Amino acid sequence: xxxxxxxxxxxxxxxxxxxxxxxxxxxxxxxxxxxxxxxxxxxxxxxxxxxxxxxxxxxxxxxxxxxxxxxxxxxxxxxxxxxxxxxxxxxxxxxxxxxxxxxxxxxxxxxxxxxxxxxxxxxxxxxxxxxxxxxxxxxxxxxxxxxxxxxxxxxxxxxxxxxxxxxxxxxxxxxxxxxxxxxxxxxxxxxxxxxxxxxxxxxxxxxxxxxxxxxxxx
Numbered sequence: 001x002x003x004x005x006x007x008x009x010x011x012x013x014x015x016x017x018x019x020x021x022x023x024x025x026x027x028x029x030x031x032x033x034x035x036x037x038x039x040x041x042x043x044x045x046x047x048x049x050x051x052x053x054x055x056x057x058x059x060x061x062x063x064x065x066x067x068x069x070x071x072x073x074x075x076x077x078x079x080x081x082x083x084x085x086x087x088x089x090x091x092x093x094x095x096x097x098x099x100x101x102x103x104x105x106x107x108x109x110x111x112x113x114x115x116x117x118x119x120x121x122x123x124x125x126x127x128x129x130x131x132x133x134x135x136x137x138x139x140x141x142x143x144x145x146x147x148x149x150x151x152x153x154x155x156x157x158x159x160x161x162x163x164x165x166x167x168x169x170x171x172x173x174x175x176x177x178x179x180x181x182x183x184x185x186x187x188x189x190x191x192x193x194x195x196x197x198x199x200x201x202x203x204x205x206x207x208x209x210x211x212x213x214x215x216x217x218x
Contacts, residue, residue, distance in 0.1 A: 007072050007088055007111065008109075008111055008131055010042065010072065011043075011072070011111070011131060011132050011165075011166045011187075012166055012187065013042075014042045014043050014072070014166070014187070014188045015042070015188055015209055015212040015213060015216070016040070016041050016042070016043075016188065016189065016191075016205065016208050016209050016212060017041070017042075017043045017044075017045065017168055017170075017188045017189065017190045018032070018033070018036045018041050018043070018044050018045070018190070018191075018192075018195060018205070019045045019047050019076070019170070019190050019192050020032060020033065020044070020045065020046050020047055020048065020063075020196065021047060021192050021193070021196050022048060022050060022051075023050065024192065024193055024196045024197050025196040025197075026196070026197060026198070026199060027201070029046070029048070029059060029063075030059065030062055030063065030066070031201070032195070032196050032201050033046075033063050033066050033067070034066050035201035035202045035205065036195065036201055036202075036205045037066055037067060037070050037071045038202060039201075039202045039203075039205035039206045039209070040205065040206065040209050041071060041205050041209070042070075042071050042072060043071060043072040043073075043074065043188070044063060044066075044067055044071050044072070044073050044074070045074045045075070045076050045091050045190075046059070046060050046063055046073070046074070046075050046076060046081075046087075047076035047077075048076075053078075053080070053081065056078065056081045057081055057084045057085055060075055060081050060082070060084070060085035060087060061084075061085045061086070063085070064085050064086055064087060067088075072088045072089070072111065073087045073088050074087060074088060074089050074090055074091050074111060074113065075087045075089075075090050075091075076090070076091050076092075077090070077091075077092060077093065077096050078090070079092075079097060079102055079105055079106065082106070082110075083105070083106070087110075088110065088111050089106065089110040089111030089112055089113070089131070090102065090106065090110070090111075090112055090113070091112075091113040091114070091115070091134060092112065092113070092114055092115070093114075093115045094114070094115060094116070094117075094121065098128075099112060099114060099125070099128040099129055099130060100128060100129070103129055111131045111132075112129070112130055112131055113130060113131060113132045113133065113134055113168070114128075114130040114132075114133055114134070115133070115134045115136070116133045116134070116135055116159070117135070117136070117148070117151065118151070118155065118159070119155075119158050119159050119162045121133075122135065122159045122162060122163050122167070123162055123163060125163075125165075126163045126164065126165050130165060131165060131166075132165050132166040132167070132168055132187075133159070133163070133165065133166075133167055133168065134168045134169075134170050134190070135151075135155070135156060135159055135167050135168065135169055135170070135186070136150075136151070136169060136170035136171035136190075137149075137150050137151065137170065137171025137172055138150055138151060138152065138153055138155075138156070138169050138170065138171045138172060138173060138181060139152075139171055139172025139173065139177065140171075140172050141171045141172040150171060150172055153169075153177075153180050153181055153184040154184065156169055156181065156184040156185045156186050157184050157185040159185075160185035160186070160187075161185075166187040166188065167185065167186055167187050167188075168186065168187065168188045168189065168190060169181045169184075169186035169188070169189040169190070170189065170190040171190075173189050173190065173191045173194070174191060174194045175191075175194065175207060175208065175211060178191065178208060178211055178212060178215075179211055179212075179214070179215040180215075182212050182215040182216055183215050188212075189208075189212065191208055194208075195208070
């Protein structure tokens with residue numbers, strides 16, 4: 001229980017956040033996670049749309065072992081998989097299970113992140129008990145087909161000033177624009193294709209972390 005509280009606290013200190021994608025990955029999800037964690041990534045979200053529940057639980061359980069005490073491990077959407085694999089929490093979308101129900105199922109100590117697209121949704125997410133929000137898409141992206149049009153980095157500061165919980169930026173982020181994303185107020189950011197499509201996930205993860213730290217306000 002104490003360690004989970006510490007993990008919630010660490011959300012404020014996280015710089016880079018990896019979301020897995022088995023369709024884009026060149027070396028496989030487990031390899032991507034292992035390389036990212038070894039390179040200093042502190043939060044992993046397992047997002048899988050193409051496997052059955054049993055396969056997802058097995059893979060999620062392996063990811064849990066990789067993350068151990070070195071990274072927060074979340075499961076996208078699937079609360080059942082998160083519980084079965086002993087994940088640290090979940091990330092859910094606006095059309096997924098309501099936060100209050102998810103909280104009852106997961107318990108007070110688990111982490112719940114919610115996808116938001118604007119200031120109003122972010123304020124509502126905080127009121128309902130989200131531990132952080134995933135704001136996006138910041139830029140246009142093809143990684144998530146239903147993501148919608150990019151809202152632009154200026155919206156990050158607007159949302160950050162409206163809530164107290166961490167803001168994670170996602171959508172179309174790469175090494176060329178991630179500095180601007182952090183300077184706009186994001187506590188952390190997600191890059192998917194820029195990482196998992198790479199032949200060297202370790203190097204790419206390290207590069208992102210270095211750029212983020214360079215642009216973060218002391």
